[in-house]
Amino acid sequence: MFRIGHGFDVHAFEEGRPLIVGGIDIPHDRGLKGHSDADVLLHTVADAILGALALGDIGKFFPDTDEEFKDMDSKVLLGEVVEMMHEKGYIIGNIDAVIMAEEPKFRPHIDAMRDVTASLLLTSVDNVNIKATTTEKLGFTGRGEGIASEAVVLIEKRRNDHE
Numbered sequence: 768m769f770r771i772g773h774g775f776d777v778h779a780f781e782e783g784r785p786l787i788v789g790g791i792d793i794p795h796d797r798g799l800k801g802h803s804d805a806d807v808l809l810h811t812v813a814d815a816i817l818g819a820l821a822l823g824d825i826g827k828f829f830p831d832t833d834e835e836f837k838d839m840d841s842k843v844l845l846g847e848v849v850e851m852m853h854e855k856g857y858i859i860g861n862i863d864a865v866i867m868a869e870e871p872k873f874r875p876h877i878d879a880m881r882d883v884t885a886s887l888l889l890t891s892v893d894n895v896n897i898k899a900t901t902t903e904k905l906g907f908t909g910r911g912e913g914i915a916s917e918a919v920v921l922i923e924k925r926r927n928d929h930e
């Protein structure tokens with residue numbers, strides 16, 4: 768049995784913070800604002816998985832009003848969502864994600880982001896596609912105010928030989 772999920776997230780740029788996207792620290796003059804490390808891509812992937820499971824979203828499990836999640840490493844957040852998925856008997860089929868940003872250029876970092884994401888999802892890197900696009904200088908991403916990200920995920924019921 769297969770299920771699909773969709774995730775979308777936005778974070779505004781903020782001076783004086785590191786830019787963490789897809790678990791990678793990307794050289795840039797600004798980072799992203801957030802209660803956690805603001806990893807817009809990993810949040811999107813986590814939300815897509817929760818969506819596929821009809822479990823809601825990351826704000827439900829990791830509220831931004833809770834000090835426990837202040838400056839949280841989003842790799843930990845995604846790891847916990849992957850555990851929830853496994854507990855429900857599902858594994859990753861594949862994911863496809865896009866980062867929308869005027870800058871920086873993400874292409875040089877895509878392979879590293881895929882490696883980190885695949886290892887967190889406990890799947891092969893061949894099941895993880897990440898791409899980037901500008902929005903042709905249009906909208907908040909085009910004005911360089913922040914980064915948006917979107918992902919779709921297919922999850923698959925783990926085969927159980929006893930069924």
Ligand SMILES: Nc1ccn([C@@H]2O[C@H](COP(=O)(O)O)[C@@H](O)[C@H]2O)c(=O)n1
Nearest residue numbers: 868869870871872873874899900901902
């Ligand atoms: N922040 C970004 C945006 C885009 N790229 C790469 O550049 C290609 C062309 O972008 P367009 O928005 O003009 O289509 C795109 O396909 C990406 O490979 C990027 O690395 N980082």
Ligand SMILES: C[C@@]1(CO)OP(=O)(O)OP(=O)(O)OC[C@H]1O
Nearest residue numbers: 801802803805826829830831836
């Ligand atoms: C991850 C959480 C929790 O630290 O904080 P943020 O980094 O603000 O991220 P967001 O995508 O706005 O929502 C989920 C939050 O609950």
